[in-house]
Amino acid sequence: MQVLLIRDVLDNQLIDATGQxxxxxxxxxLELRAGEPPRVRFVEVGPVTLARRLNxxxxxxxxxxxxxxxSGRGASVRIPISxxxxxxxxxxxDLVAASTPIMALEKWLRRTIVSRIPWS
Amino acid sequence: MKRWLGVAxxxxxxxxxxxxxGSIATAAQGGAEYRYQLAWAIVLGTICxxxxxxxxxxxxxxxKHTIADAMRERFGIHFFMVPLVLVFFISVLVLAAEIGGxxxxxxxxxxxxxxxxxxxxxxLAWGLLWYGTFSIIENxxxxxxxxxxxxxxxxxxxxxxxxxxxxxxxxxxPAKQPAHYWFIAVxxxxxxxxPYLFYFYSSGAIEEKWDETYFGPNRVIAAIGMGxxxxxxxAVLVVAALVYAPRGMKVEEYKQLPLLLSSPxxxxxxxxxxxxLFITCIGATAEIALALAYxxxxxxxxxxxxxxxxxxxxxFSVTYTIILLASTLxxxxxxxxxxxxxxxxxxxxxxxxxxxxPFLVLMNDRxxxxxxxxxxxxxxxxxxxxxxxxxxAIVSIPLxxxxxx
Numbered sequence: 001m002q003v004l005l006i007r008d009v010l011d012n013q014l015i016d017a018t019g020q021x022x023x024x025x026x027x028x029x030l031e032l033r034a035g036e037p038p039r040v041r042f043v044e045v046g047p048v049t050l051a052r053r054l055n056x057x058x059x060x061x062x063x064x065x066x067x068x069x070x071s072g073r074g075a076s077v078r079i080p081i082s083x084x085x086x087x088x089x090x091x092x093x094d095l096v097a098a099s100t101p102i103m104a105l106e107k108w109l110r111r112t113i114v115s116r117i118p119w120s
Numbered sequence: 121m122k123r124w125l126g127v128a129x130x131x132x133x134x135x136x137x138x139x140x141x142g143s144i145a146t147a148a149q150g151g152a153e154y155r156y157q158l159a160w161a162i163v164l165g166t167i168c169x170x171x172x173x174x175x176x177x178x179x180x181x182x183x184k185h186t187i188a189d190a191m192r193e194r195f196g197i198h199f200f201m202v203p204l205v206l207v208f209f210i211s212v213l214v215l216a217a218e219i220g221g222x223x224x225x226x227x228x229x230x231x232x233x234x235x236x237x238x239x240x241x242x243x244l245a246w247g248l249l250w251y252g253t254f255s256i257i258e259n260x261x262x263x264x265x266x267x268x269x270x271x272x273x274x275x276x277x278x279x280x281x282x283x284x285x286x287x288x289x290x291x292x293x294p295a296k297q298p299a300h301y302w303f304i305a306v307x308x309x310x311x312x313x314x315p316y317l318f319y320f321y322s323s324g325a326i327e328e329k330w331d332e333t334y335f336g337p338n339r340v341i342a343a344i345g346m347g348x349x350x351x352x353x354x355a356v357l358v359v360a361a362l363v364y365a366p367r368g369m370k371v372e373e374y375k376q377l378p379l380l381l382s383s384p385x386x387x388x389x390x391x392x393x394x395x396x397l398f399i400t401c402i403g404a405t406a407e408i409a410l411a412l413a414y415x416x417x418x419x420x421x422x423x424x425x426x427x428x429x430x431x432x433x434x435x436f437s438v439t440y441t442i443i444l445l446a447s448t449l450x451x452x453x454x455x456x457x458x459x460x461x462x463x464x465x466x467x468x469x470x471x472x473x474x475x476x477x478p479f480l481v482l483m484n485d486r487x488x489x490x491x492x493x494x495x496x497x498x499x500x501x502x503x504x505x506x507x508x509x510x511x512x513a514i515v516s517i518p519l520x521x522x523x524x525x
Contacts, residue, residue: 011193011200013421024192024421045421053197089184106422109434119251120430 003086005040013090014045014079014097022097026050026076043084045102046076077102127337131345138169138349139268139356140404141221142214142311142468144397145461147353148380149371150304151360153297156281156288159354161305163289165312166350168505170342171498172476175483176318177338180325183488187322188418190482200419203478206471208412211316212443213464215408216450219245220457221401224374228394238451242444245405249440254327254426257410261403268400270392271355274384278362285358299519306513307462310469312350313509315476316411323414327425335492356380374458405444413440466520470513472506 003009009025016022027044048066052059067074077100085092097103114120143162150158176187183190192200222245223237248257294301325334363383364371371377377397381389410426413436417424423433430437450460480502483494 006196011196013189013193021421021423024419026197050197054201106434109438110431113438114430114434117250117430 001086008086009043009091014043014084015087015090015092016097017092017094018096018098020097022093023102025091027053029078040081042078042080044076044078048074049076072101073104124337127340131341131348138312138346139265139352139396140311140400141217141397141457141461142314142404142465143308143349143353144221144356144400145371145374145377145458146304146307146311146465147356148360148364148377149462150308151357151362152364152369152371153304154294154301155361155365156285156358157292157294158301158305158308159285159288159357160291161308162312162350162353162357164291164505165309166346166353168309168502169313169317170346170350171502172313172318172479173321173346174339174342175479175494175498175502176322177325177330177342178335178492179483179489180322181330181332181334181338182490182492184326185488186326186414186418187319187479187482188415190488191478192419192421194482194485194488195478199478203475204415204419207315207415207475210464210467210471211408211412212447213450213460214314214316214468215405215412215443215447216455217457217461217464218401218404218408219444219448220451220455220460222398222405223451224377224457225394225398225401228378228390228397234457235452235454238448241402241405242448245402245409246441246444248402248406249410249426250430250437252426254324257403257406257426258324261399261406264399265403267392268352268396270381270389270396271352271359274381274389275355275358275362277384278359280358280362285354297523299516299523302512303466303516303520306469306509306516307465308353309505309509310465310467310472310513312353313472313476313506314468315471316408318479319415320407320411323411323418323424327427359384372458374456377458409440409444409447412443413437466513466517469509470517471510472513473510476502476506 005028010028012025014022014025023045025043026046027049028040029042029044030038031041032038048059048063050059051062063074079093079095083094085094098107147162150161179185179187179190185193191203219238219241220234222241223234226232226237226241227234248261325338330338359380360371363379364376369376369379378390378393381393381396383389385392414424416422416439417433417436422435424436425433428436451457480494480499482488484499486493
């Protein structure tokens, strides 16, 4: 089966191993190899990649801002292409998003805001 | 059985969801100043939104995607951001108008000035979203929304000129103030064709797990629900033509609105109007806040769902909370709800080409819809109406502002 990277992968929905929404494919990383054709290595998930696609300077500024929020921040999460399968209408990844920085904002909001609102 | 119960509820939802501050105020203004002459705008807007709602339901059933999801996938992040930002800012204004509508309803009954009520109203809407479920919001508010049938009873009770009303169903040029006439006409179109409605509807279809058996019920809900909603708007226009026009009144202040029902029925009518305004606007407030949060969450691939606990979709829940707060601020600082309504409805009309054309492209994509893509008539109707409404709005908004100052 033929898969077109821009049409079938980029900007498509990711579902993790537990069935949770794990963001969209914000970027695709190719590896250039001397004397050999390029190879698809990762998909990137995260606002830094998204911001860079909209505007590189805005993206760089956003990445510096994001980097201040803690170690490991300031870059998007990379998922090896080998861990992705097509599962219409989405793409499935064989890892748990909650254990990656993909869910960092979700977990932070849950901890600092949602859990403090009564009966939530 | 359950599916047809769903159809009944869906129809009631559409009725409850159609009428709100935008359609009440613009229909009242149209009726006051041009009597029955603008009835065609309501009919045209209703046909357009019924077609769009049917399409968005069909899209969800056939593709298992919501519209926002598919827009990001199909057009990429750049093109997704354009309608997102545009629809977002205009919808925040519309949302503020709805919160203002609820606050005005409370002012009518208590006599305490509306900005005071903005925060409590927003808190009530937020509580419905935070602690409620999709079906509670949909069904409870919609059933209560049937109070708006009072406008139909009032219209018949006051004895309209049926012949003049029938003539008004076809577009004609006005005898006076053409720029103002077209401004009201596009405001009526903007109030009927609300882009948030089809984001809301397609998300609801996914949230309620509609399958292929829903193609038929979806058509029935769109046609009867939206049709009846338009019918209610025409009733408001008729009542306005019979209440304001003979007195030579224009609707320039929100305090003039209750006269629609207090003129035939006194104090009881006054309370019926306040009740109608309260329920329809609180319903629209919840729907718009949800629709915007759906669009953002789906566009960025987050967990979303009104039926999930807020702890399971914290980003989604915090998003509608922030949106509600932002809109509430406009009412707290005392922006006039009627002016806000007029402006936001006309801006909605101006934004229609950008909001709707990408949706039409999706509706013709076989990868999403298979054999269920749009027919040429539906495409043409939506294309012509949205582009014309957009152009007329862009021309008439500056003219209205110059003329009004």
